[in-house]
Amino acid sequence: MSAPLAFAWRSLVRQPPRSTLGVLGVAAVGALLLDMLLLSEGLILSMRELLDRLGYDVRVTASDALPGMGAAIEGAPDAVAAIAALPAVRAVTPIRSEDAELAHRDRQVTSVLLGVGGTAPVWTILRGRDPENRRDLVINRYAAETLGVEPGATVTLRASCSHGPTAPPPVEFRVSGVAELPFDTPETASAAARLVDLEDACGAPGAGVADFLAVTSAGDAAAAAVAIGAARPDLRAFTNDQLIGRVQQTGFTYFRQISTVLATITMAFALLLITVLLTVSVNQRLGEVAALRALGFSQRRVVLDVLCESALIVGTGGVLSVPLGIALARWLDTILKRMPGIPEQMHFFVFEPQALLFHAGLLAATALLAAAYPMRIVARLPIAATLRNEVIS
Amino acid sequence: MTGVNGVIVSADRITRIFPMPAGPVVAVRDVTLQVAPGEHIAIRGPSGCGKSTLLHMLGCVDAPSSGSLVFEGRDIAALDDRARSLLRLRHIGFVFQRFFLLPMLTAAENVELPQAEAGVPARERRRRSLELLEYVGLGARADHRPSQLSGGEMQRVAIARALANRPRLLLADEPTGELDQATGEQVAALLDRVNADGTALVIVTHDPALAGRAGRVLTMRDGRIEGEVRQ
Numbered sequence: 001m002s003a004p005l006a007f008a009w010r011s012l013v014r015q016p017p018r019s020t021l022g023v024l025g026v027a028a029v030g031a032l033l034l035d036m037l038l039l040s041e042g043l044i045l046s047m048r049e050l051l052d053r054l055g056y057d058v059r060v061t062a063s064d065a066l067p068g069m070g071a072a073i074e075g076a077p078d079a080v081a082a083i084a085a086l087p088a089v090r091a092v093t094p095i096r097s098e099d100a101e102l103a104h105r106d107r108q109v110t111s112v113l114l115g116v117g118g119t120a121p122v123w124t125i126l127r128g129r130d131p132e133n134r135r136d137l138v139i140n141r142y143a144a145e146t147l148g149v150e151p152g153a154t155v156t157l158r159a160s161c162s163h164g165p166t167a168p169p170p171v172e173f174r175v176s177g178v179a180e181l182p183f184d185t186p187e188t189a190s191a192a193a194r195l196v197d198l199e200d201a202c203g204a205p206g207a208g209v210a211d212f213l214a215v216t217s218a219g220d221a222a223a224a225a226v227a228i229g230a231a232r233p234d235l236r237a238f239t240n241d242q243l244i245g246r247v248q249q250t251g252f253t254y255f256r257q258i259s260t261v262l263a264t265i266t267m268a269f270a271l272l273l274i275t276v277l278l279t280v281s282v283n284q285r286l287g288e289v290a291a292l293r294a295l296g297f298s299q300r301r302v303v304l305d306v307l308c309e310s311a312l313i314v315g316t317g318g319v320l321s322v323p324l325g326i327a328l329a330r331w332l333d334t335i336l337k338r339m340p341g342i343p344e345q346m347h348f349f350v351f352e353p354q355a356l357l358f359h360a361g362l363l364a365a366t367a368l369l370a371a372a373y374p375m376r377i378v379a380r381l382p383i384a385a386t387l388r389n390e391v392i393s
Numbered sequence: 394m395t396g397v398n399g400v401i402v403s404a405d406r407i408t409r410i411f412p413m414p415a416g417p418v419v420a421v422r423d424v425t426l427q428v429a430p431g432e433h434i435a436i437r438g439p440s441g442c443g444k445s446t447l448l449h450m451l452g453c454v455d456a457p458s459s460g461s462l463v464f465e466g467r468d469i470a471a472l473d474d475r476a477r478s479l480l481r482l483r484h485i486g487f488v489f490q491r492f493f494l495l496p497m498l499t500a501a502e503n504v505e506l507p508q509a510e511a512g513v514p515a516r517e518r519r520r521r522s523l524e525l526l527e528y529v530g531l532g533a534r535a536d537h538r539p540s541q542l543s544g545g546e547m548q549r550v551a552i553a554r555a556l557a558n559r560p561r562l563l564l565a566d567e568p569t570g571e572l573d574q575a576t577g578e579q580v581a582a583l584l585d586r587v588n589a590d591g592t593a594l595v596i597v598t599h600d601p602a603l604a605g606r607a608g609r610v611l612t613m614r615d616g617r618i619e620g621e622v623r624q
Contacts, residue, residue: 003509014497291493294454295507295554296482299474384455388445391490391567 004301008308015281019313022277026317026363027324029270034325034359035332036263038349040256042333044248045350050343051240054122054182056093056214057221060228060237066246067212072096072162073235076210080117082231088217088224093118094195094210098202102139102191103156103170104147111143111189113159114181115198121179122214123192127151128177131193135200136176143189144178151177157191161202168203183343255348267366270314274370278310282374289378290386302378310371311364318363325359326351400463401562401593402451403427407460408616409446420446422616423460430561433588434595435607443616444597445566451595452485452564453477465561482511486555486592490567492547494539500526500550501535507557518557525553529583545576552583556592563587565596569603581606 012019060083063070073079076094084092094117102111116122121130123138128151131137137155139147149155158170173193181190199207213235217224221239228237238246248256282289289302329349336348409421421443428434428451436444449455450462453469454477462469464480472480481487494503501522508518526535529549531542539547548568555563565584569577581603588594596603604610605624612620 010495010497287491288493288495291487291489292506293478294452294481294487294489295510296478296480296485296558297507297510298478301510384446384449387449387454387489387566390493391445391570 004304004308005312007305008312011281011285011305011309012312018277018281022274022313023317023320025273026270026314027320029266029273030318030321030359030363031325031328032266033263033270033362034321034355035329035349036259036266037355037359038325038329038351040259040263041352041355042348042350043255043346044244045352046345046347047247048240048244049350050182050345051243054214055216057217057240058089058215058224058228058237059240059243060092060213060215060232060235061211062235064236066243067238073210073213075208076117076213077208079210079232079235080213083213083215083228086224086227086231088220088227089215090218091118091216093122093214095122095212095214096195096198096210098162098198099160100191100201101158101160102143102147102189103158104149104153107147109143109146109189111139111191113157113198113201114190114192115195116192117195117210121192123179123181125177125179128175131176131197133174133176135171135173135193135197137173137191137193137197138177138179138181139175139191140181140184140189141178142184142187143191144175146189149175151175157201159198159201159203161204168201171201173197173201180344182345184345185341185343186337188341263362267362270363270366271370274310274313274366275373277313278306278371278374279377281309282306282377286377286381286386287390289381290383290390293381293383294387299379302381303375306375306378307368307371310367310374314363314367314370318360321363322356322359400427400429401465403463404447404451404457405461405463407447407450407457407462409443409450409455410458419616421450421457424616424618426451426611426618428562428593428595430593431588431591432593432595433585433606433608434593435604435610436595436597436613437599437601437604437610438613438619440599442613444613447613448564448566448595448597451562452487453481454487482507483558484560484562486558486560486563488548488551488555488563488565488568490570492539492544492551492571494547494550494554496539499536499538500531500542500553503539503550504553504557507554511558513558521557522553525556526550528556529553543576544572545579548572548576548580549583552580552587556587560592562593562595565594565598567598568596569598569600577603 059067061067061070062073080092080094083089096115098113100111100113102109153175155173156170157173159168184190199205225237225239333347333349404424404426406423406425408423411418411420438444450457504522504525505518523535526532529552531549569580585606598604610622611618
């Protein structure tokens with residue numbers, strides 16, 4: 001194999017501009033292909049990472065809808081107690097979210113307000129501390145900047161709740177910290193407080209309502225979900241895996257479809273590019289190939305030479321395509337994340353080794369397929385007729 | 394190995410027909426010919442008379458439509474492509490009118506090519522290539538690319554390449570066709586030397602001077618051997 005590879009290399013360097021164009025073409029196409037592969041799984045992987053990072057591996061809802069999107073759990077304290085008593089469960093945190101207007105002096109901002117029961121916070125404190133006391137509140141960076149407040153400041157909160165009075169009175173909250181909340185989106189304010197304080201703000205203390213229950217299992221999430229389903233058949237329990245599966249079936253299929261279509265087009269383009277380059281190159285050398293065959297080179301050998309040329313072009317271009325693709329993915333990710341409603345911690349393009357392996361496999365297949373036609377030309381080359389034609393031409 | 398009666402290649406009533414859209418064309422018709430070791434044969438004739446086609450059949454790059462062709466005792470019709478390639482690699486050398494040296498390789502590397510294909514170790518083929526380039530008078534040009542050589546020098550490198558695997562038969566198709574008279578004379582002298590050193594030589598040529606150096610001159614017309622002169 002080394003002799004055909006060396007021979008193919010010499011053949012490529014014989015035509016530097018054409019070979020360079022081929023390699024650059026493959027690098028560009030390979031970069032796009034890699035990006036399509038990263039895009040096809042990016043949001044799913046990013047979502048998975050985000051869910052895992054929160055520390056809960058089971059989510060319990062009142063319906064089959066995704067957490068926070070369906071009916072609320074009424075009588076949440078009873079459900080929390082029943083689920084927390086299960087041996088497969090380590091901790092249960094009820095979570096409820098409502099809309100709220102936050103105001104400080106003459107500034108105000110519309111915010112999502114999370115009410116979290118239990119002790120495990122779902123946010124990361126950037127400055128200050130968790131909301132430990134009555135009517136403490138953490139806000140995200142955007143809310144802090146918009147209101148011009150820092151930990152220790154007092155803000156007025158007017159909640160707009162799905163349960164309780166339609167227009168509860170405004171309530172004063174003390175900002176205990178500035179935090180990064182899960183599913184925060186850029187230029188969107190969010191805040192979080194203890195669940196009891198959210199219920200106070202909604203004018204319905206002790207309402208006992210939660211959008212969903214976040215559960216930490218004792219180690220086996222699937223077993224915990226089954227146990228919860230058995231203990232409370234009126235509720236639905238999803239592990240992170242099941243949740244990701246549902247998201248894959250619904251929201252993110254578009255990205256996979258788009259990336260599949262674009263990846264296919266990209267590969268077809270690479271295929272045509274290399275086939276044309278190799279075919280032109282082989283057609284220009286038919287006389288030489290026929291002469292080599294006359295001198296005793298086997299059919300297998302001249303075919304292998306063409307395959308090696310294809311492998312070298314695609315291999316070199318493929319290697320260059322990886323850093324190019326990663327750089328392009330970062331740039332595209334920045335652009336796509338400007339879309340409204342995209343959480344800051346979510347990414348459209350997520351690098352994973354499996355995608356790189358798949359990318360290499362697809363490029364190898366491209367090299368092989370692209371070489372098929374020129375290989376056929378040299379394999380079926382009539383030696384005598386070609387030598388005769390070369391002299392006549 | 395030599396065939397029956399010491400013959401290298403024996404053609405018995407070989408015919409080559411090319412199927413064409415306008416009807417079949419008979420390029421070579423009922424030719425019988427034997428090439429003995431060390432022989433020097435020239436084939437002459439007008440363009441299109443079948444000289445090159447006959448040469449290609451003798452060199453096993455083309456197969457007769459009918460008749461029998463035996464190379465060193467082996468019936469060519471019974472050999473597959475791989476076996477024919479191996480036979481050409483080890484027993485036949487080709488020199489072409491248009492040289493067909495690979496432009497990206499040096500003169501020495503061009504001469505090494507058939508040896509590499511035959512599995513000769515790198516050091517041995519380098520030594521043999523330099524020896525052959527010395528033999529053709531181009532020892533000092535071993536590291537030059539074809540683009541840095543004259544037409545005559547390229548043809549001498551092509552002859553060295555054809556001799557690389559010590560063939561018993563050297564076939565040359567218009568070896569001086571692209572050279573001026575003086576350069577052609579040098580190449581002809583080199584071919585004489587190759588023949589004198591024991592390699593059988595079959596040359597297709599229009600050049601009467603080159604043909605005049607051969608021991609046997611065959612004249613072809615319309616695919617047949619019309620005449621034979623022994624000198």
